Amino acid sequence: MGYANSLYLTSAEIGLSITGLVLLLVTAWTGRGAARIITIAAAAALFGALVFTAFMMDDTMRGLAGYAFGDLFRVDAFSSLSKILIYIATIACLVLTPHYFDRRGEYRGEYPVLMLFSAVGMGMMVSATNLMTLYIGLEMSSLASYVLASFARSDSRSSEAGLKYFVLGGLASGIILYGISLVYGFSGTTSYDGIRLAFDTQFNTGAVFGVVFVLAGVAFKVAAVPFHMWTPDVYEGAPTPVTTFFASAPKVAAVAMLVRLAFEPFGGQSGSWQQIVIFAALASIVVGALGAIGQQNLKRLLAYSSINNVGFILIGLAAATPQGASAVLVYLAIYVFMTLGSFAALLILRDPEGDKLTSFADIAGLATRSPALAWCLLALMFSLAGIPPLFGFWGKFVVFQAAVQADMLALAAIGIAASVIGAFYYIKFVKVMFFDEPGEVRSFSAPVGHWAVLALSVLVVSPLGYLLTPWLGRMADAAGLTLFAIP
Amino acid sequence: MIQTIAFYLFAVLVIASAVMVITARNPVHSVLWLILAFFNAAGLMVLVGAEFIAMLLVIVYVGAVAVLFLFVVMMLDIDVAALRAGFVRNFPLGLVIALVLLAELVLGIGAYRAGEIALGTPVAGAAQPVVASNTAAIGALLYSEYLFLFEAAGIILLVAMIGAIVLTHRPPKTQRGHQNISKQNQRRPEDATVMRQPTVGEGVEL
Numbered sequence: 001m002g003y004a005n006s007l008y009l010t011s012a013e014i015g016l017s018i019t020g021l022v023l024l025l026v027t028a029w030t031g032r033g034a035a036r037i038i039t040i041a042a043a044a045a046l047f048g049a050l051v052f053t054a055f056m057m058d059d060t061m062r063g064l065a066g067y068a069f070g071d072l073f074r075v076d077a078f079s080s081l082s083k084i085l086i087y088i089a090t091i092a093c094l095v096l097t098p099h100y101f102d103r104r105g106e107y108r109g110e111y112p113v114l115m116l117f118s119a120v121g122m123g124m125m126v127s128a129t130n131l132m133t134l135y136i137g138l139e140m141s142s143l144a145s146y147v148l149a150s151f152a153r154s155d156s157r158s159s160e161a162g163l164k165y166f167v168l169g170g171l172a173s174g175i176i177l178y179g180i181s182l183v184y185g186f187s188g189t190t191s192y193d194g195i196r197l198a199f200d201t202q203f204n205t206g207a208v209f210g211v212v213f214v215l216a217g218v219a220f221k222v223a224a225v226p227f228h229m230w231t232p233d234v235y236e237g238a239p240t241p242v243t244t245f246f247a248s249a250p251k252v253a254a255v256a257m258l259v260r261l262a263f264e265p266f267g268g269q270s271g272s273w274q275q276i277v278i279f280a281a282l283a284s285i286v287v288g289a290l291g292a293i294g295q296q297n298l299k300r301l302l303a304y305s306s307i308n309n310v311g312f313i314l315i316g317l318a319a320a321t322p323q324g325a326s327a328v329l330v331y332l333a334i335y336v337f338m339t340l341g342s343f344a345a346l347l348i349l350r351d352p353e354g355d356k357l358t359s360f361a362d363i364a365g366l367a368t369r370s371p372a373l374a375w376c377l378l379a380l381m382f383s384l385a386g387i388p389p390l391f392g393f394w395g396k397f398v399v400f401q402a403a404v405q406a407d408m409l410a411l412a413a414i415g416i417a418a419s420v421i422g423a424f425y426y427i428k429f430v431k432v433m434f435f436d437e438p439g440e441v442r443s444f445s446a447p448v449g450h451w452a453v454l455a456l457s458v459l460v461v462s463p464l465g466y467l468l469t470p471w472l473g474r475m476a477d478a479a480g481l482t483l484f485a486i487p
Numbered sequence: 488m489i490q491t492i493a494f495y496l497f498a499v500l501v502i503a504s505a506v507m508v509i510t511a512r513n514p515v516h517s518v519l520w521l522i523l524a525f526f527n528a529a530g531l532m533v534l535v536g537a538e539f540i541a542m543l544l545v546i547v548y549v550g551a552v553a554v555l556f557l558f559v560v561m562m563l564d565i566d567v568a569a570l571r572a573g574f575v576r577n578f579p580l581g582l583v584i585a586l587v588l589l590a591e592l593v594l595g596i597g598a599y600r601a602g603e604i605a606l607g608t609p610v611a612g613a614a615q616p617v618v619a620s621n622t623a624a625i626g627a628l629l630y631s632e633y634l635f636l637f638e639a640a641g642i643i644l645l646v647a648m649i650g651a652i653v654l655t656h657r658p659p660k661t662q663r664g665h666q667n668i669s670k671q672n673q674r675r676p677e678d679a680t681v682m683r684q685p686t687v688g689e690g691v692e693l
Contacts, residue, residue: 010635017642024649069635110653117646124639136639143643147650162654 006068009075012049012056012083013123019045020116027109035109036098042112043094046119050087056080057475060482067129071191074129078479081329082126082256085336089248090119092340095449096347097241106152115245118144122253129264131180131190134257138176138221141250142169148245149238161237168230172220179213182206183265195265203269211266215273218261221254224314225283228307232291235303240356243299244343247306248336255313259328262317263483270320277318282414284311289422298358301425302342305384308422309335315415316399319406326480327402330472331395334383334461338392341380341457348373348446348454363429365438374433376458383461385426386419391465398473490534493598496591497530514560522553523584530595538599539622 007014023038057080067074094112101107117140124137146169150162184190186207187198199207220227235243266273288308295301313335316328349357357363367374383392396419403412460468504527507520525548532541629637685691 006635020642021645024645070632072633072635108653110649114646114649114653117642120639120642132633132636133639136636136643140639140643140646143646143650147646147653150654153654 009068016120024113035107038109039112046091053083072130072133073127076482078482079127081479085252086122086249092453093245100241114144125253126256129192148242152239157237161234165234172217176217179210182210192265200268218258224280225287232300232303236299247339281311281314285418292425319402322480324402326476327398329476330398334395337457337460344454364436366433381426381429385423389463391461490598493594497527501527518556525549
């Protein structure tokens with residue numbers, strides 16, 4: 001092994017960190033003028049990391065996975081697939097950002113730098129095989145997120161969102177840390193393999209408390225009910241490109257981290273956490289569906305939609321089988337594209353004066369004003385609702401299939417019933433766009449990048465997305481199996 | 488024996504002062520209780536033979552973090568006169584706390600001289616006790632086995648610093664409360680004031 005191999009396995013993280021440091025220096029000396037160039041450089045670095053990770057994915061599928069730095073960091077099919085999704089989402093968010101801040105002249109080179117460090121932290125989260133790596137990665141990505149949430153300083157709601165996210169996120173980190181200290185106390189180690197071994201020999205009440213605390217803290221980070229209260233407020237207040245980021249990349253990272261945590265160190269004790277996950281899954285689906293019904297603000301609505309989607313993802317986790325883990329990854333991949341597409345569409349919705357349009361009244365009759373945008377949103381909403389010809393259906397299908405295979409018929413049945421409630425507001429979205437009287441006629445102007453992200457997302461969620469299923473399924477299956485390969 | 492007494496003293500005081508941190512109505516008092524809690528936690532660390540961590544607690548938490556908190560708390564809108572008035576009344580309490588701290592110091596040093604406290608046996612496969620001095624042991628681990636995490640923690644601090652600067656630094660032009668002294672000096676009374684001779688029973692038109 002040795003250092004060379006460790007450095008090779010972590011080169012995506014190291015490369016991104018060094019790029020971040022260099023760009024930070026560049027932005028310190030060039031000021032605001034170079035912010036766009038720095039954004040492009042950051043996106044290029046992320047693309048480099050994406051290509052590297054894709055090659056790594058190829059390696060890991062052939063069994064060339066490995067630990068780096070002792071047992072701190074693991075590169076396997078699971079971490080590589082999650083990182084690919086994270087990097088794609090982060091690049092898309094960087095593409096969507098500069099135009100938003102331009103009008104107020106608030107865009108600065110620190111924004112892409114913080115995104116890069118956040119990506120490094122997320123990479124550490126999904127690769128962590130030691131509770132210390134997990135915590136450091138989580139803090140790195142969260143701290144950057146708090147700053148990004150309040151990046152629009154002249155907007156009081158952005159500051160409010162940042163403060164709220166910071167206080168509640170800090171509380172969640174404290175809960176996780178407390179859980180980690182209990183787990184460490186009862187197992188004597190922070191390494192995932194060691195914890196698994198220790199818990200297999202002895203698993204007492206104190207250890208259960210530790211596991212529950214850790215899972216509760218992580219549930220806060222993925223915004224699962226009953227730890228979801230912050231989501232609508234933060235998503236509404238934060239600048240829309242930042243909301244796009246929160247709903248995509250960190251969610252993938254937190255879910256992937258949760259899955260690895262549940263299956264690797266706590267995998268031998270699935271009985272003790274399964275009920276919690278089942279409860280969180282069902283509660284998220286129901287609260288996400290019911291809470292969204294009364295919303296007038298589209299960002300709040302999408303926040304509830306993300307809570308709802310986390311519920312479906314947790315159903316895959318509750319199954320506690322390799323198929324479940326694979327289903328979680330497939331769902332995450334589809335969810336990332338649906339989220340990116342919906343928010344890209346929201347970002348295109350602004351009048352020539354630059355005011356953001358974010359309520360239902362603003363999209364009334366969109367089909368007559370901007371048919372292309374309306375049809376794209378229609379595809380995305382139907383996909384989020386899980387209506388069959390679209391790719392969103394496949395995600396829900398694999399998740400429920402995993403639950404049924406794990407003999408959790410009741411869970412799957414309740415989930416399917418609740419997804420029908422959720423379909424209501426997605427369809428309401430479409431109804432307002434296509435059948436309501438248009439308000440004042442507005443023209444939309446958006447840069448090519450926004451349309452590119454939207455078009456790509458729509459292409460993925462369209463029935464053409466099914467062409468991806470063999471490829472995606474193979475990778476997800478390999479990734480799911482790695483979590484259950486006990487060393 | 489002396490270690491057991493010291494342990495219970497430190498443990499009880501940590502918990503008691505932690506309770507006071509959240510129940511004290513005056514934020515300044517809360518911070519002072521927090522300092523006491525940190526001190527006692529440091530004492531506990533000394534008892535288990537982790538003198539390096541004990542010193543870190545005192546230097547970093549008591550020396551830097553708590554003093555920083557104190558500054559922040561003092562910037563909050565607190566009635567300073569009311570605080571001063573309470574000084575004489577609070578003096579006996581302060582004296583008692585100071586005496587307790589002194590007693591703890593003596594006891595802590597005594598307990599440290601008397602050797603480590605006997606810890607209970609860990610549940611399973613616990614980390615091996617380190618033989619070398621624990622400052623050297625932490626350093627050796629930090630720069631070899633945990634180098635990756637150490638560097639990553641450094642980046643976390645950098646991110647926090649970038650965040651603080653991004654959120655508070657404004658370019659000079661838009662700075663609020665910016666004072667232009669020459670402009671102030673150039674201003675004459677004639678520019679800003681007008682003399683009026685209002686007649687009785689009539690107002691002044693501004």
